[in-house]
Amino acid sequence: MNFDTKINRKNTNSIKWDGHTRFKVDPSALPLWVADMDFKTLPEITQALNKQVEFGIYGYAFEPESYFEAIIHWMKRRHHWEVQKEWILTTPGVVSGLNACILAFTHENDSILIQEPVYHPFKNSINYNKRIPIINELVRNDTHYTINFEDFEKKIIENNVKLFILCSPHNPVGRVWLKEELIQMADICHKHNVIIVSDEIHMDFVFKGFEHHVLVDLKPEYKDFVITLVAPSKSFNLAAFKVSQLITPNKEFLEKVKHEYERLGFHGHNTFGLLACEVAYRQGDQYMDEVVEYIDKNIHYIKEYISNNLSQIKVMDIEGTYLLWLDFSALNLEQKSLIEFLEKNAKLWFNDGSIFGTSGKGFVRMNCATQKGIIIQALEQLNNALNDKVR
Numbered sequence: 512m513n514f515d516t517k518i519n520r521k522n523t524n525s526i527k528w529d530g531h532t533r534f535k536v537d538p539s540a541l542p543l544w545v546a547d548m549d550f551k552t553l554p555e556i557t558q559a560l561n562k563q564v565e566f567g568i569y570g571y572a573f574e575p576e577s578y579f580e581a582i583i584h585w586m587k588r589r590h591h592w593e594v595q596k597e598w599i600l601t602t603p604g605v606v607s608g609l610n611a612c613i614l615a616f617t618h619e620n621d622s623i624l625i626q627e628p629v630y631h632p633f634k635n636s637i638n639y640n641k642r643i644p645i646i647n648e649l650v651r652n653d654t655h656y657t658i659n660f661e662d663f664e665k666k667i668i669e670n671n672v673k674l675f676i677l678c679s680p681h682n683p684v685g686r687v688w689l690k691e692e693l694i695q696m697a698d699i700c701h702k703h704n705v706i707i708v709s710d711e712i713h714m715d716f717v718f719k720g721f722e723h724h725v726l727v728d729l730k731p732e733y734k735d736f737v738i739t740l741v742a743p744s745k746s747f748n749l750a751a752f753k754v755s756q757l758i759t760p761n762k763e764f765l766e767k768v769k770h771e772y773e774r775l776g777f778h779g780h781n782t783f784g785l786l787a788c789e790v791a792y793r794q795g796d797q798y799m800d801e802v803v804e805y806i807d808k809n810i811h812y813i814k815e816y817i818s819n820n821l822s823q824i825k826v827m828d829i830e831g832t833y834l835l836w837l838d839f840s841a842l843n844l845e846q847k848s849l850i851e852f853l854e855k856n857a858k859l860w861f862n863d864g865s866i867f868g869t870s871g872k873g874f875v876r877m878n879c880a881t882q883k884g885i886i887i888q889a890l891e892q893l894n895n896a897l898n899d900k901v902r
């Protein structure tokens with residue numbers, strides 16, 4: 512794949528590239544925010560979709576056997592995880608799975624644990640469903656984040672937590688959790704009867720030297736209380752198809768979640784999404800390896816550029832995901848002024864760090880899944896704006 516060629520995504524109804532008016536952002540700000548990639552997907556996916564389009568009849572569809580096989584083989588090949596077909600529920604997006612689990616396993620006013628800073632729909636989903644978010648703050652040591660296990664357990668006990676939503680790998684702090692960390696968290700949850708929803712959507716984006724561990728597979732007893740959420744949407748840039756998977760060996764859990772979808776009238780699947788998912792997981796190994804390598808190079812470039820030219824910015828370590836967590840607190844700006852400065856002066860559109868939790872103040876999240884030329888342009892714009900500010 513050639514990931515270097517810039518592709519004009521303007522006027523394609525892209526939230527990222529055409530969302531400026533909708534989100535009231537300076538129209539000339541270069542978008543490096545929402546988590547989709549500026550790369551074309553695997554060509555075999557497009558070919559398969561073209562064939563499907565040409566058929567011309569788009570009636571109700573179910574998942575073919577080959578779709579389940581492709582998922583099962585991908586998880587085994589890439590993650591050494593043996594999934595059974597009966598454990599898989601196709602869902603219209605990971606966030607929908609999250610909400611269905613909240614509805615299925617908790618009641619109004621129940622406490623749900625999350626680890627901020629974290630992907631903001633976690634807290635939104637808890638609040639929308641009138642549950643109580645309980646925060647186990649991640650601990651920052653210079654450029655690296657870890658878990659305060661003592662606080663993790665204390666918060667569970669004190670608030671009678673029913674559910675824990677884990678982000679693994681972690682968006683936005685970029686951690687790929689160690690096996691020991693995962694086990695320690697899951698054992699605490701097991702001890703206190705806390706169900707875990709493990710959002711592993713970023714599982715395929717792990718850089719050299721790190722390994723993603725599927726939580727539910729780490730101990731046999733985790734099969735009873737861990738639900739895993741995955742999708743091909745980040746890995747192969749298929750977010751618009753709204754196809755994801757909720758996987759649990761616990762039959763009773765699966766039935767409860769299915770019931771929540773039925774209550775909302777969700778039935779049937781997007782036939783294009785099913786097909787794209789199948790082709791991705793069947794033929795996407797090389798694409799995946801190459802895209803991770805390309806993003807890794809972008810990240811190295813950014814780190815070097817910042818360390819040579821922009822000493823005001825601190826780059827947090829990134830072990831997985833394509834989202835870089837940048838600390839701008841040395842500029843001593845209020846969060847609103849920081850975002851305004853980046854947007855109006857540097858003409859850059861990042862995610863405001865504060866949406867991920869109060870500990871995200873002073874930070875922004877940068878999407879690195881774009882052409883190197885765009886990364887270079889962004890860094891130069893940032894450098895110029897910061898130089899002008901000093902002058």
Ligand SMILES: Cc1ncc(COP(=O)(O)O)c(C=O)c1O
Binds near residue numbers: 682713
């Ligand atoms: C951790 C995490 N979960 C879920 C999603 C979105 O999933 P979906 O679009 O399938 O709802 C994202 C997207 O950025 C994410 O980072």
